[in-house]
Amino acid sequence: MSKYLITIGLETHVHLKTHTKMFCGCATEFGSEANTHVCPVCLGYPGALPVMNGEAIKQCVIAGLMLGCEINHYSTFDRKNYFYPDMCKDYQITQMEKPLCIGGGVTIDTPEGSRRVRIHHIHQEEDAGKIIHYARHSGVDFNRCGTPLMEIVSEPDLSSPDEAMAYLHNLRQILVYAGVSECNLEEGNMRSDVNISVRPEGQEELGIRAEIKNMNTFKGIYAALEYEIERQLYIVKKGGTITQETRRWDADLGETQSMRTKENAHDYRYFPEPDLVPVTLDKEMVEQWRAALPELPAARRERMVKEYGIPEYDAGVLADEKPNADFFEIAAKLCGEFKTLSNWFMTDVMCLLSESGKTITQCSLTPKSLAELVTLVKKGVINGPTAKELLPELFNDGLMPAKMVEERGLAQVSDSGALESFMNEVFEANEKSVADYLAGKKAAAGYLTGQVMKLSRGKADPKLVNKMIAEKFAGMGG
Amino acid sequence: MSQSIDVAYVSELARIALTDDETKLFQGQLETIVDYVEKINGLDLDNIKPTMHGQVSTNFFRDDVVSPSLDREAVLDNAPARTDSEFKLPKIVEDA
Amino acid sequence: MEDIATLTLAGALDGLKKKEFSSVELNQALVDSIDKKDGDLKAYLKMDPEYILKQAAESDQKRAAGDDSSLLGVPIAIKDLINVKGESCSCASRQLEKYNALYDATVAAKLRYAGAVFAGRTNMDEFAMGSSTENSAFQITRNPHNLECVPGGSSGGSAAAVAGGEAIAALGTDTGGSIRQPASFCGCVGMKPSYGRVSRYGVTAYASSLDQVGPMTKTVEDAAILLKELAGFDPHDGTTLDVKVPDYQAHLTGGMKGLKIGLPKEFYVDGSDPEVSQAVLKAVESCRAAGAEIVDVSLPHTEYAIAVYYILATAEASANLARFDGVRFGHRAESPKSVFDLYAQSRAEGFGTEVKRRIILGTYVLSSGYYDAYYGKAQKARTLIREDYTKAFEKCDVLMTPVSPTPAYKIGEASQDPLKMYLGDIFTVPANLAGICGISLPCGSTRGGLPVGLQILGPAFGEERILKTAYAFEQMQGA
C-alpha cells in the first residue's frame, strides 16, 4: 500500500482595521442596518471614482513587514472582471501584477520541529457586499462592499489539517499583534480559500487540486480539509482522477460539494485600473514604519519571561492573545506582583472569560481593578477567598475592589484583641477538641481555626489565627 | 486574417444575450475590426513601456475619515426592485 | 433681450451684470428658443422650463443680495452623462431611462458653486459611443446647418444646441473626439482639455484613461471662461493633477507673431475631403500671413491611433459598463430565470447595438489568451504615440490639423459600417491617447454650407497656449 502526500495552500482574506472603506469615505462599522453605509463609489454608481485609503495601504505594508515580506516600492491596482450581485461595479479592484508585499512567511511548530511556511505575496483589494437568502427572494446589502481586504497567499507548503491550523493560528496572532486587523472570525474579518491536492509519495509534481471557497471558522476549515483529503484519497486509491474545481463546505452536512460554475468563470480579464495611479513607497518611509513595528508574539513571550520572571508556560498562555498580554503588562506595572498576577489571570480570570464567552476587552475587568485586588491580598487587607468572591463583580460590573472592601467592611480582622476573644469563646465551646489536641491529635487545631474564622465571618487573617492558637496551646503546655 | 472570434463565448462573458441575427452581424463586423486593429503587430514594441494611465503621477490618497453616506430611501428607490432595507433579487440558487 | 442664437456667454454675463436683463428674462428667452427650434433639431433629451426658471429666479435674488458669482444666472446645457443631483442622467440609453442622479459630478458642483443654471440635458450617442449622435436610444439630433445631416458625436446634442441657438454654452465629453468633431460639424467651438485637467468624477465613464469634460461654446473667449470654472484638482478623482488653473480669459491677448505652428504631415494625406483640406490649409496660410512661422513636423505613429484607441477604449468600456446589470439601478428584464439571465437579458434589452458591439469587442481583447496580443501591445503603442507628440512640441508651439476628414454627412449614411465610422476619428483620437489638449473652431464652410473645423493641439496642460492661438485666429476671421 503506497503512501500519499497531502499539499495544502491557503488564501486568507483579512479585513483591515480602518475607519473607512478602501475607496470611499463610508464607515466600515460592523452590524449596522443594511445599506446605510453606502455611497456612489461603493454602490458602483455611474461616474463614481475610487480614491485610495492611505491608511489601508500603510496597514497592508505593516502586515507585510511583520510577516517578513519584501515591500514592492512600485505597486499598481488592476480590475478583476466578474459579474455577481454583491460586487457593485461587477469588477473588483485588486492587485494582480504588482502587489504591495512579496514573499515572507509564518513559522509553525510541528511534531518534527518548527518550520517556516512561505507566503507567496500579499495584495490589497476590496470586499464584496452580502447576499441574504430568503424563502422566495434574495436581498443585497452593500455595507460591507468596499471594505479594505488584504489577501495573504501562502505557498503550498502545508501537509496536514493540523499544520493548516497552526499556520492560521500564528498568522492571526501576528496580524493582531501588528494592529492591522481585529481578525474577528465571527464578524468575517478573516476568511480563507483552501487549495488542496494529494499525490502518491515519490511523485514530483503536485496532484490536481480542488479549491474550497470562503470559510470563516478555523473549525470549519479543519473539518473541510479532513473531509476533502478523505474524498480525494478515496478517488485516487480507486484509480480515479480528481477534477480541478471549486467546492463549497457545507457545515450542516459536513461535506464539501462541487459548485456548478460556468466554464468561463475564471476568465477574469484583468487589466490595469485606469482610475487609480500607482503607489510608490519610498524606502525611507518603509524603514520608518519598520522601525516602529510592534513586537512579534515570540519576542513578546521571551521578553515577558525576562521582564517579569514568570515561567515560559505562563508567558505563552498570556501572549497567545495580544489583548491578554497587554492587560497583564499594564496590571503588572501597577501592582508589581508578577507571578501572583499571572496566576490570577491564568486561572480565575480565564475561567470567567471562558464561562462568559467574552474577551478581555469585552468584559468590565480592568488592569487597574485586577492589580488592586492582588495588592489588597498581598497587603493582607483581604484574604484569598474574599478576593475570589469579589472577582466576578469586577468582571461583570466593573467595580473597584478597594471601594467594595471599604463599603462592605470586608477587611480582614487582624486586631489581636478581637481575635483573642473569638479564640477564647471557641476554646470554651469546644472542650473536646482542645482536649484532643492536648492528647496529641494536632489536627484538632485546624478545626478550632475554622471555628474562629466562622465567628469572624471569614474576615480573620487565617495565618494570624493559626499562630495565636499555636501560642495558646504552647502556653497550656500542649 | 485573424482567428475567428467566438462571439457566443464572448457575449456570455460580457453578459449580453444576443439574438441569432445580432450574433451573425457581430461575427462579421468584429472580425473586420479585429483584422484592422491587428495592424499594431507591424510595430516593433520590444523594450517599450506600456502606458497605463492618461497622465503620469503616483500616490493619490484619501485620509481615513468617515464621510456621510447616501440616504437609503433614495438609493433603494433607484433600484428596479427593493425591500424595506435591501436590493431585491430573484432567489439565487447558484450560478456564480 | 438679445437673440439666444447670437448671445455669447461673455455677453450674457455682461448683460446680467449691467442689469440689461434678468436671469429670468434670459432663461425665458432660452426656453422660448428651445420650444421654437428643438422640434426640428432635437438637441435636448430633457428640458424643464419650470425647473430652469426657478433656478433663474433664485439667481436673480442672489444677485440682488450682492452675489456676483462668476456664472450667476447663466444657463449651461449639460450632456446627458454628467450627474447633476436630482436630475435624470440617461446617457441616451434605455438602460438608465429611469435612473435618478443622487449626487453632483464635480463639474456640476463647480457650475452650481459658480451660480450657473442647469439648462437641460443634451442628446448624445448612447454612453458616448459614436460619432454622429445616431446611437441615441431616444432621438436623432439634426445638424442646424442642414437638418438632413448629423451633428457629429458623441456630444452632438450639445453642439447642435450651441450652434443652433438653443444654448448659450454647453458641456460635452471627449474620449476620442466627441467634443471637437461635433463642434466642427455644427460650427461652434469645442475644447478637449488635457487628461487630468478637469475632474471626471460623476461623469459616466466610457474609457477612463481617455475621457475628459470640456466646454462647447460660440466663441473662444467663452470656452476660456467656462474652462476656468471646470478645471482643477479634485480630491474625488485621483487622475486630476494639482496644477494651478490660470485665468484663461485674461490671457487671450497677442496675435500670431512669433508663434510656431506645426503641420503634421500625417494629417494632410489623401483621403480627406478636399473642401476640408482646403479650408484648413487656407486657415494655416492666413496664420502665416499674420506672422506665424509654419514648420513641418511628423507624428509617425498616427496610422496606428485608431487601432490602439479601439482596443483600449473598448476594453476599458467593457469593465466600465459592467455595472449596468439591473441590480442597483437601471433597467431589469422581467422575471429572469437565473442571475445569469438577470444580467444577460437586462443588458441585452438596455443597450443599443453600438454599445453591445463595443462591449463585446472590449471583452474579446481582454479575454483569456488575447490580452498580450491586443491590450498589452496597444498600451505600448500608446507610448509611441505619446512620444510622437512630445517630440513634435519640441519643434513647435501648437499643431494645426483638420478635425475630421469630412464635413457633416447625411443621417444614416455611415452607420451601416462600423469600421468606416471608426476611421473617421483619425484626427481626434491621437490627442486623447497622448493626453494632450485640443480645440476645434470654425475655419470656413463647404460649398454646400456645412461648417469646417480647424483643430489646434497643444501639449499637456497647454490650454492657455491653444486658447490664445484660437482666439487670435478667431479675431482674424471676424475681422
Ligand SMILES: [Zn+2]
Ligand atoms: Zn461608499
